[in-house]
Amino acid sequence: MTTFMGSVGDDRHGKNLAKLAASDGVNIKYEVIPGEMTGTCAVLLTGIDRSLCAYLGAANCFTQDFLNVNTELMEKAKFFYVSVSCSQILPLAICTEMIPTKLSLSDVLLLRPPRHR
Numbered sequence: 001m002t003t004f005m006g007s008v009g010d011d012r013h014g015k016n017l018a019k020l021a022a023s024d025g026v027n028i029k030y031e032v033i034p035g036e037m038t039g040t041c042a043v044l045l046t047g048i049d050r051s052l053c054a055y056l057g058a059a060n061c062f063t064q065d066f067l068n069v070n071t072e073l074m075e076k077a078k079f080f081y082v083s084v085s086c087s088q089i090l091p092l093a094i095c096t097e098m099i100p101t102k103l104s105l106s107d108v109l110l111l112r113p114p115r116h117r
Helices: 012-023 064-068 071-076 090-094
Strands: 003-009 027-033 038-046 049-057 080-082 101-103
Touching: 003 012, 003 038, 003 064, 012 027, 012 038, 064 071
Parallel strands: 003 027, 080 101
Antiparallel strands: 038 049
16 A cells, blocks of 8 residues: 655645545545645656746645654555655654665755754
């Protein structure tokens, strides 16, 4: 089973993501962030090249507390894939575990300090 954890706003984009993921059989655990919008991304394709223009929105607000209440899912994981939007938090949760972790290193946002609420 695939489980996706992340944060969304309480808006139509967050509801649409939940609906589409569930229809594909993905077990979703979203942290809903009041007052924040769900992140969106425009993708421009030119031949084999792509450009992304992303608004991370609620993804910037993913919390350690949310991970703490969902530890049973993490304990069952065979591997983790960590995208840039939560790269500041998730490694803290898995750094003591011997679980293979895949990191997306394709964004300069990895170089920015985390946003604190």
